Amino acid sequence: MRTTLALLLFATAAPAADPPANVADALKAITSVSKEGTGNEAAAAGWKVVTSAGGEALIPTLTAFDGASPTAANWLRSAVDAIVEKETKAGKKLPGIWAFVKDTKRSPEARRIAFELARAEDKAAADKLLPEMTDDPNLEIRKEAIAAKLPIVFGTGESVPARKAAIRQLFEQVRDKEQAESIAKVLTELGQKPDLTRHFGYVTEWQIVGPFDSPKGVGFAQAYPPEKGVDLAAKSPGKGGEITWKPTQSADTYGKVDLNAELGKHMDCVAYAHAVIVSDKEMPVEIRAASPNSIHIYLNGKKLFQREEYHHGSVMDQHTGKGTLKAGKNEVLIKLVQNNQTEKWAQSWDFSARVCDWSGGALPVKQEVVRDGKTQVVDLGAIRETPKKEGK
Amino acid sequence: MRGFFVLTLSLSLSLSLRAADWPQFRGPNGAGTSPETNLPTGFTADAGLRWKVPLPARGLSCPVVVGGRVFITCSGGNKDSRLHVLAFDAGTGAKLWHRQFAATGNTNCHPKTCMAAPTPVADANGVYALFATGDLAAIDNDGNLRWYRSLVEDYPAITNQVGMAASPVLANGKVIVPMDNNGDSFLAAIDAKTGKNVWKVDRPRDINWTTPVIRGTGKDAEVLFQAGKEVTVYAADTGEKKAGIPGSGTIPSPTLADDLLLASGRGGLVAFRYKDGKPEEAWKSTKLAAGTASPVVYQGRVYAANSSGLVVCGDAKTGNTLWQERIDGPFSASPVAADGKLYVLNEKGKLTVLKLDSSEGTEVLGTGDMKEEGLATPAISGGAIFLRGEKSLFCVGPKLDK
Numbered sequence: 001m002r003t004t005l006a007l008l009l010f011a012t013a014a015p016a017a018d019p020p021a022n023v024a025d026a027l028k029a030i031t032s033v034s035k036e037g038t039g040n041e042a043a044a045a046g047w048k049v050v051t052s053a054g055g056e057a058l059i060p061t062l063t064a065f066d067g068a069s070p071t072a073a074n075w076l077r078s079a080v081d082a083i084v085e086k087e088t089k090a091g092k093k094l095p096g097i098w099a100f101v102k103d104t105k106r107s108p109e110a111r112r113i114a115f116e117l118a119r120a121e122d123k124a125a126a127d128k129l130l131p132e133m134t135d136d137p138n139l140e141i142r143k144e145a146i147a148a149k150l151p152i153v154f155g156t157g158e159s160v161p162a163r164k165a166a167i168r169q170l171f172e173q174v175r176d177k178e179q180a181e182s183i184a185k186v187l188t189e190l191g192q193k194p195d196l197t198r199h200f201g202y203v204t205e206w207q208i209v210g211p212f213d214s215p216k217g218v219g220f221a222q223a224y225p226p227e228k229g230v231d232l233a234a235k236s237p238g239k240g241g242e243i244t245w246k247p248t249q250s251a252d253t254y255g256k257v258d259l260n261a262e263l264g265k266h267m268d269c270v271a272y273a274h275a276v277i278v279s280d281k282e283m284p285v286e287i288r289a290a291s292p293n294s295i296h297i298y299l300n301g302k303k304l305f306q307r308e309e310y311h312h313g314s315v316m317d318q319h320t321g322k323g324t325l326k327a328g329k330n331e332v333l334i335k336l337v338q339n340n341q342t343e344k345w346a347q348s349w350d351f352s353a354r355v356c357d358w359s360g361g362a363l364p365v366k367q368e369v370v371r372d373g374k375t376q377v378v379d380l381g382a383i384r385e386t387p388k389k390e391g392k
Numbered sequence: 393m394r395g396f397f398v399l400t401l402s403l404s405l406s407l408s409l410r411a412a413d414w415p416q417f418r419g420p421n422g423a424g425t426s427p428e429t430n431l432p433t434g435f436t437a438d439a440g441l442r443w444k445v446p447l448p449a450r451g452l453s454c455p456v457v458v459g460g461r462v463f464i465t466c467s468g469g470n471k472d473s474r475l476h477v478l479a480f481d482a483g484t485g486a487k488l489w490h491r492q493f494a495a496t497g498n499t500n501c502h503p504k505t506c507m508a509a510p511t512p513v514a515d516a517n518g519v520y521a522l523f524a525t526g527d528l529a530a531i532d533n534d535g536n537l538r539w540y541r542s543l544v545e546d547y548p549a550i551t552n553q554v555g556m557a558a559s560p561v562l563a564n565g566k567v568i569v570p571m572d573n574n575g576d577s578f579l580a581a582i583d584a585k586t587g588k589n590v591w592k593v594d595r596p597r598d599i600n601w602t603t604p605v606i607r608g609t610g611k612d613a614e615v616l617f618q619a620g621k622e623v624t625v626y627a628a629d630t631g632e633k634k635a636g637i638p639g640s641g642t643i644p645s646p647t648l649a650d651d652l653l654l655a656s657g658r659g660g661l662v663a664f665r666y667k668d669g670k671p672e673e674a675w676k677s678t679k680l681a682a683g684t685a686s687p688v689v690y691q692g693r694v695y696a697a698n699s700s701g702l703v704v705c706g707d708a709k710t711g712n713t714l715w716q717e718r719i720d721g722p723f724s725a726s727p728v729a730a731d732g733k734l735y736v737l738n739e740k741g742k743l744t745v746l747k748l749d750s751s752e753g754t755e756v757l758g759t760g761d762m763k764e765e766g767l768a769t770p771a772i773s774g775g776a777i778f779l780r781g782e783k784s785l786f787c788v789g790p791k792l793d794k
Contacts, residue, residue, distance in 0.1 A: 037588035312553035
């Protein structure tokens with residue numbers, strides 16, 4: 001509640017001032033850059049206008065991050081550096097920087113820059129502000145804020161239940177994997193049952209099918225039957241015989257499914273994993289996956305992402321597909337392609353995937369699964385409450 | 393105080409007029425050599441350092457020195473997504489400017505490397521800094537952004553989750569950008585003035601860490617780019633493929649010394665001698681094979697530093713081994729040569745300086761220890777050796793007269 005009030009206060013703190021006309025035109029030139037260097041000449045001229053204007057161009061430049069492309073944002077980023085360098089050498093303070101930090105409507109990236117500048121100007125004030133930013137839209141600020149807040153929570157004279165509640169709230173807000181794990185450990189020591197799988201929105205129940213034959217890696221570009229529509233009762237020609245969909249469950253905290261274990265050890269092959277996500281309403285979604293294999297991510301038949309790269313590591317969120325969940329049932333389909341490398345480190349065929357919002361936080365969605373022949377709607381990651389049966 | 397700064401700056405700029413530039417990965421055209429003389433033989437914490445300055449983040453990229461300015465890149469922050477380009481005064485170590493960018497491409501990589509792995513290239517107009525994320529920025533000597541490209545925004549299928557490290561080079565007013573990777577794999581020439589493509593050619597979809605070398609000048613200039621199957625020769629002005637020279641290496645970069653081309657691969661080091669404009673295989677040597685470091689040719693001899701700490705000297709004409717010396721390894725940085733000395737930096741940050749002459753052996757002239765990770769190839773300019781540690785940039789050489 002306190003944090004919410006603070007953020008509401010922040011959100012109304014700083015109306016953006018109109019920049020001088022020449023700076024506004026220059027910023028427009030910068031934010032108009034597009035692919036393959038289009039607009040570079042005008043942007044370079046604009047960059048000089050903006051940086052020559054000094055301190056009065058700082059907040060307009062940070063404000064111009066709103067809606068800017070990643071390319072344009074980097075033009076702006078370097079302009080901020082040049083302005084600050086010039087103002088700092090002249091011994092001037094940076095106007096409006098604190099109000100900009102507190103204005104959570106602004107670009108998270110620009111606010112991060114502003115926060116660093118504010119901290120360089122007055123570290124004590126920044127340290128005081130930071131613990132109130134544990135739900136900040138900028139995830140770097142959020143991570144630092146949670147790290148700053150934790151010792152404060154422990155240091156209070158509050159009752160044990162109040163401290164538990166405060167740490168629980170931090171757990172809900174955390175998005176960084178290592179930080180989430182360390183807070184989960186604290187909660188566990190306090191007798192709580194934090195669930196990292198649910199926290200991150202991992203899908204732990206899938207229907208999988210494979211292996212489809214993919215000689216010389218052709219399967220990455222080839223559409224097998226599941227890409228034309230998923231029929232869980234269908235039988236398909238597979239590598240070495242007929243294949244059918246089968247349910248699988250992952251007991252791994254981060255939802256890892258080992259396809260070698262589930263489908264047998266194969267090379268030059270393709271597998272699919274299918275899940276039905278149930279949403280109360282339409283909402284933006286990110287389907288984030290990790291796999292050492294080549295991958296496609298589909299949502300409701302639309303391809304959101306593909307990457308053809310093999311055995312160069314598997315890390316959380318290395319692949320992200322952005323889309324929109326519709327109200328009701330949504331079909332998530334992941335295609336995993338294994339190649340034919342012979343090295344020992346190139347034998348893995350696995351994946352994990354989660355359904356989350358822009359920040360990496362779990363969405364308020366459920367999953368439709370079939371258990372013991374009955375269709376049920378359960379929480380994502382719910383299987384972890386029912387340990388895997390021996391030999392399944 | 394201001395007067396002192398101006399005096400020191402003018403001293404360092406006058407020094408720069410006498411200094412040989414070191415504009416790219418492994419110096420002029422990636423040869424790893426410099427005409428500089430009176431170079432240092434080592435340093436300690438108390439003596440032999442002209443200056444040492446902290447860096448904002450890690451990097452494997454090498455310092456480059458042009459016109460008395462040292463340019464360097466770093467990467468750090470959350471998931472290695474903060475990219476830095478800095479310029480220092482080569483004479484004093486004073487920071488001239490610092491520009492930052494957000495990574496727009498993937499930052500996953502092998503833990504040994506990072507996003508600041510490609511070495512920037514510089515000319516009289518400033519620096520061109522490429523990062524493993526595909527972010528490419530051209531910044532003038534005063535820190536003004538001339539242009540910027542997010543190559544991953546332009547070509548979203550670029551992917552190499554081991555981490556890219558090949559460095560850009562300059563040819564005929566173009567920034568030659570090696571972008572071999574598992575997705576949209578290409579070699580591109582980008583106009584150094586505008587940042588727009590002059591040409592872009594498809595490349596085999598595979599990862600590759602070698603930096604191209606340029607052979608010839610003007611309209612005859614060629615880009616020699618080594619990868620897993622060959623050293624491909626492209627016309628620098630058009631990108632037209634002109635030839636393929638057999639070769640099979642993706643880690644050490646090729647070395648061009650006059651008419652001798654060295655290409656490292658799994659079978660060792662292969663030398664090609666250009667005759668009537670065409671390369672002919674001259675010799676092969678397994679003893680001159682290197683793990684990561686690229687070979688250097690200096691005064692008719694080839695020097696290679698392998699992963700086990702062995703420095704091997706061979707005859708550039710025959711490839712025959714002349715001597716080998718075991719020093720503290722292993723090496724990721726490439727050896728560089730000048731002033732009758734070979735500078736070899738190991739991964740622990742220890743610099744060993746070996747004597748080079750026509751004799752059948754060598755001797756250690758001196759050492760120095762950064763006491764920081766040493767993965768970047770040293771640079772030579774202005775009577776000094778520039779070393780990049782994990783946290784600091786070192787200038788090894790005599791202090792400037794005041």
